[in-house]
Amino acid sequence: MKGVIDCERHILLTSLDQVTARLDPAWVTRMTESEFRLPPAGPHAGVQVEGAPVVGGTDPAEVAASLDPDDGEVVLIPAQGIVTSGWLNIATATTFVRAVNDHVVAEWLHADPRFRFAIVVAPHDPGQAAAEIRRLGDNPAAAAVCMPLMAINMGQVHYHPIYEAAAELGLPVMVHPGGSEGNVVGPPVLGGVGPRTPEETFSLLPQVAQANLSSLLFDGIFSRFPDLQVIFAGFGFAWAPPVLWRADTEWRGLRVEVPWVADPPSTYAAEHVKLVVDAAAELHPEFSSVAAMLPEGMLLYGSDAPYDDQGVRGRLEGLPPEVAERLLRDNAKSCLRLGSLDRG
Amino acid sequence: MSAGATSTAARGRPLVRHYVGTVEEFEPDRFRTFEIEGRPVGVVRTAAGFFACRNRCPHQGADICAGAVSVGTMVPSQPMQYVYSADRCIVACPWHRWEFDLRDGEGIQGITKKRLVTYAVEVDEDGRVAVLMRGRKGAGS
Numbered sequence: 001m002k003g004v005i006d007c008e009r010h011i012l013l014t015s016l017d018q019v020t021a022r023l024d025p026a027w028v029t030r031m032t033e034s035e036f037r038l039p040p041a042g043p044h045a046g047v048q049v050e051g052a053p054v055v056g057g058t059d060p061a062e063v064a065a066s067l068d069p070d071d072g073e074v075v076l077i078p079a080q081g082i083v084t085s086g087w088l089n090i091a092t093a094t095t096f097v098r099a100v101n102d103h104v105v106a107e108w109l110h111a112d113p114r115f116r117f118a119i120v121v122a123p124h125d126p127g128q129a130a131a132e133i134r135r136l137g138d139n140p141a142a143a144a145v146c147m148p149l150m151a152i153n154m155g156q157v158h159y160h161p162i163y164e165a166a167a168e169l170g171l172p173v174m175v176h177p178g179g180s181e182g183n184v185v186g187p188p189v190l191g192g193v194g195p196r197t198p199e200e201t202f203s204l205l206p207q208v209a210q211a212n213l214s215s216l217l218f219d220g221i222f223s224r225f226p227d228l229q230v231i232f233a234g235f236g237f238a239w240a241p242p243v244l245w246r247a248d249t250e251w252r253g254l255r256v257e258v259p260w261v262a263d264p265p266s267t268y269a270a271e272h273v274k275l276v277v278d279a280a281a282e283l284h285p286e287f288s289s290v291a292a293m294l295p296e297g298m299l300l301y302g303s304d305a306p307y308d309d310q311g312v313r314g315r316l317e318g319l320p321p322e323v324a325e326r327l328l329r330d331n332a333k334s335c336l337r338l339g340s341l342d343r344g
Numbered sequence: 345m346s347a348g349a350t351s352t353a354a355r356g357r358p359l360v361r362h363y364v365g366t367v368e369e370f371e372p373d374r375f376r377t378f379e380i381e382g383r384p385v386g387v388v389r390t391a392a393g394f395f396a397c398r399n400r401c402p403h404q405g406a407d408i409c410a411g412a413v414s415v416g417t418m419v420p421s422q423p424m425q426y427v428y429s430a431d432r433c434i435v436a437c438p439w440h441r442w443e444f445d446l447r448d449g450e451g452i453q454g455i456t457k458k459r460l461v462t463y464a465v466e467v468d469e470d471g472r473v474a475v476l477m478r479g480r481k482g483a484g485s
Binding site: 223 | 403417418419420421422423424425426427440441442443451452453454455456
């Protein structure tokens with residue numbers, strides 16, 4: 001299929017030098033003479049998993065060469081730039097992501113005209129995050145904003161400056177697991193007493209997305225920011241239909257509690273929310289049936305390379321052509337900022 | 345409670361006037377329920393006048409007339425603000441709090457396309473309250 005848009009392709013830094021090369025001497029000193037280490041590259045970057053090292057995603061020319069000539073845009077997301085939600089030093093997190101963004105712009109974008117990037121931001125200080133979005137938002141290759149979440153639901157006022165900056169620049173806000181969900185203070189908690197293994201963590205990650213989608217809808221974020229688009233990446237999609245069903249059902253009876261939600265919540269989701277199909281784990285034999293339970297147009301394709309490129313694209317290309325074209329290409333065009341790279 | 349009836353000529357099936365009591369017998373904003381021609385019907389006296397409806401919520405069939413009656417509800421607003429509009433007459437189902445406008449049976453704010461069945465009510469000069477219902481099919485003309 002022509003023009004497939006990969007909404008979530010991770011790239012990796014291999015050395016702390018790639019970060020410190022973009023920093024002033026004070027921060028070079030802080031990062032090299034302290035116990036600071038470049039976050040590991042494992043899937044997802046914040047979760048330690050024993051096993052084979054991740055291969056790929058480190059060389060711009062190699063990644064460019066791996067693309068099919070007919071492919072469309074590829075959104076590069078530096079995996080180590082979205083692990084900061086568990087960090088306690090806000091200044092370090094903010095400075096680190098700024099350097100990572102500068103590395104991506106300087107070292108990756110020239111390798112292929114289809115390369116786009118997500119501006120990664122640390123969610124701790126929304127003012128600083130908004131400033132970073134505005135600092136790089138004029139770059140025509142910026143297609144989205146990407147961040148991990150805090151233990152603050154997305155409907156809360158904490159994130160408003162980020163939404164405001166992103167919406168102002170026509171950039172969707174993509175949220176992605178940061179790897180420390182349920183493990184430390186700061187990132188969102190997971191149910192029960194918390195998972196003990198990476199497998200359990202990955203299995204329960206949809207809880208975070210469910211809680212945050214509900215929060216976005218019932219806190220009226222899309223009434224407050226009518227131009228905002230939100231993308232859930234790395235959380236799968238099969239968790240969403242039951243949340244939307246319940247949200248609509250509860251809204252019918254308890255509408256007076258949230259009168260700013262003037263229409264059934266699922267109608268806001270259909271207009272403002274996208275979910276990235278990025279994991280082989282979600283490709284159950286009944287995939288199509290589950291996907292059909294969502295409002296049309298909500299699903300995007302992400303390779304999740306180099307982590308999870310296990311035939312997801314092939315499975316999606318096997319869907320009926322009109323469904324595959326929407327999922328692999330057209331839905332992304334309606335959400336990502338994919339303008340011409342020519343300035344002016 | 346049953347109701348006495350007189351018949352009035354109308355298009356199609358006859359419109360039947362069913363007397364259900366006098367004005368004084370109705371407490372404000374509290375439904376009284378009746379069985380009229382085998383149908384469960386509730387009648388309520390409000391500040392905006394008398395209303396009648398079928399005592400079945402279109403959602404799951406609850407006795408909706410056991411629900412709260414109010415003159416208004418929350419209307420669409422900016423996030424985290426509440427705006428109450430007191431220009432309606434609303435019943436809220438006791439089961440799931442679905443709200444319907446007693447004037448026309450419509451679900452409030454598009455919560456459902458199903459309508460609550462409503463009936464016209466007349467109060468004559470003697471203070472007698474009547475529900476106007478079309479007779480059942482084949483029930484004379």
